[in-house]
Amino acid sequence: MRFKIKIKKQCHCLICFNDLFHDFSFQSINLNDIPICNTCFNQFEIANIQDTINNYSIWYLYYYNDFIKKLVYQYKGCYDIELAPVFLAYFLEKIKKEYKDYYIVYPPSSDKDNKERGFIHVKEIAKHINNNVYDIFIKKEHYKQSDVSYKDRVHIKDYIDIHDYQILENKKILLLDDIYTSGNTIKACINLIVKNVGHFKDLKIICIAKTRKKNVEI
Numbered sequence: 001m002r003f004k005i006k007i008k009k010q011c012h013c014l015i016c017f018n019d020l021f022h023d024f025s026f027q028s029i030n031l032n033d034i035p036i037c038n039t040c041f042n043q044f045e046i047a048n049i050q051d052t053i054n055n056y057s058i059w060y061l062y063y064y065n066d067f068i069k070k071l072v073y074q075y076k077g078c079y080d081i082e083l084a085p086v087f088l089a090y091f092l093e094k095i096k097k098e099y100k101d102y103y104i105v106y107p108p109s110s111d112k113d114n115k116e117r118g119f120i121h122v123k124e125i126a127k128h129i130n131n132n133v134y135d136i137f138i139k140k141e142h143y144k145q146s147d148v149s150y151k152d153r154v155h156i157k158d159y160i161d162i163h164d165y166q167i168l169e170n171k172k173i174l175l176l177d178d179i180y181t182s183g184n185t186i187k188a189c190i191n192l193i194v195k196n197v198g199h200f201k202d203l204k205i206i207c208i209a210k211t212r213k214k215n216v217e218i
């Protein structure tokens with residue numbers, strides 16, 4: 001008689017690199033097959049808030065906190081592409097099921113940053129939901145959201161444009177964003193979709209982390 005031994009592919013936490021079983025817990029083995037230790041998991045502040053923005057539904061997964069701030073830096077600033085799945089981890093199976101036939105788009109990041117980094121950060125996260133991920137937004141000028149003051153972000157819509165949006169005709173659209181602060185970027189993207197895509201079946205927004213205050217350093 002032969003026994004099948006299931007070998008775990010990944011035994012270390014993707015975030016802190018500690019052995020996953022140093023704090024073995026229910027959560028650390030139940031995060032939709034994404035290896036995150038309990039210590040790291042507990043630092044995510046789950047928001048799970050459903051709201052509306054420009055009359056479209058928006059789902060905020062977590063609150064933005066120091067842990068998410070460091071995680072985003074590790075991912076975007078230190079080019080740790082392996083972290084892409086951890087941002088949706090807790091909700092991944094639910095999101096994959098609900099949005100399996102959605103076309104996913106995301107706000108633009110600068111070409112310069114993308115080239116330096118070697119990947120488009122929200123796109124890599126989106127690929128874990130399904131394969132219909134489209135790069136339709138562009139930045140007209142190089143700006144960094146963290147470089148502009150809250151007041152100036154009101155004008156962000158002037159710096160974003162849309163192209164190749166015909167792909168979204170008659171489709172269900174999911175707009176995925178990483179951090180929600182003023183909401184101006186998301187609103188600009190929604191407006192561009194509504195204005196340019198003739199007909200779409202649905203438009204939903206998921207935002208990974210929401211700041212508690214409006215004017216916050218990110």
Ligand SMILES: [Zn+2]
Binds near residue numbers: 014017036037040041
């Ligand atoms: Zn960890």
